Amino acid sequence: MAETPKVYNQEINLDNLDLERSYTLEEFEYINSRLKNYTLEINGHPVNLFELDKNGKLVLMPQTPCCREQVVAEIAAQLRNWNVQTQQGGGVTTSQGGFNFVIDYQSVIRAPDVAFIPQNMVLQLTDEQAWTFQGAPFTPIFLVEVADIGEDTDNSKFKEADKRFKEELIIQSTVVQLGWLIDPQHKRIYIYRRDRKCSNPRWGDISGENGLPGFMLDMSLIDRIIDPPPPALASQEARQINCPDCNNTFNSKHEFIKHYEKIH
Template sequence: MSQVLNIPSMDTMNDDEFFAFCEANRRNGMHFERDKYGRIIFMSPTGSIRGSRDLDIAIEIGYWAKQNKMGIAFGPATGFTLPDKSIKSPDVAWIRRERWEQIPSALRKKFAPICPDFVVEVISESDTWSEHVDKMKEWIVNGCQLGWLIDPNEKTYMIFSPQNTNPEKQPFGVISGGEVLEGLEIDLTTVFEDID
């Protein structure tokens, strides 16, 4: 579950100061996001099972991206500066190669100013559907073309797009990347097998 830190001096950090702050604390296992109002959000570390599940879905998407070479896949804790000035880190992201290559290399080393074309958010036991649904809607508003919200505990998922920001929950099965990630199909039942 995320927590907003109400420390006034932190709310005034510019992008470079926020990046330096995140880098300094990364070594301590701390992970942060920043909302569109400049508030710093502390993201607590994931539990072991959640971490394994996050890695499994990232591996599937990363392998697909390496094979088709149409874009770049990013794992958990990769920050992106979105058009609304928030800085967010999805569990998995993918950006079309031609868009990524337009970003100057110096900016790629920080929180690149780009919204991913595709994101995955995996709900942990301490998270709520509502906070993640709101986050997925923010991704779409900022330019994301496809978002998967996955709940391994309920074994359900939702697919967000600019055409559908209020999707229905679906039971686990084969999920498709559609036109955004052509050829990507993942059986969520297999990826999120119980490892309790």
């Protein structure tokens, strides 16, 4: 049986969560912290994370299928490499990283699949903001959602994701400047910019624009997740990489990037 503590005089039983009542930020933090090592099953779906809506209600976030999470990890890795290589000094989070948005004057916890906060914001965060949800609300300037939204804009899955961007993530009370909605299964990209209509470019590399200067998402690496190359072809493509700043050579991009970040 799961532990049943009392948080502010209300019992929280992880085996029988009441999704109809409102929870405080402290209770919300406690529940998500317990779910790091505990999996709930709700309506047949495993759950290890909740978001929090403006009424204090828990919003379940089902676990992500393997390939979709690989895409999330690849986007986060490329963003992290750009952050280090260009010495941005910002912060990169994935779907476990929640932010305290404000919607209709109410605190709402949202956890984008990938997000970026710039250095000036990182340096201004208080300990409460950085380590809890108790401090003043803040949001990233860039975020990504990876989802199965179908091949057109008429289905309910796309409409739900589109509404999330337009009515929760990129609104007047946030500082989000750019958002990407990516469906790797159907190879669809939707780009959301503040005060501009959503655009649907072709499947290909995506620019981080002014908010992420010099960042370009390499979609060929995501294509490798969607359609993995045969082992023989992958080995044929392996080649040595010469460091432009020294005489060292490397047998993989990973070795080269690790060297370049550490030495140069």
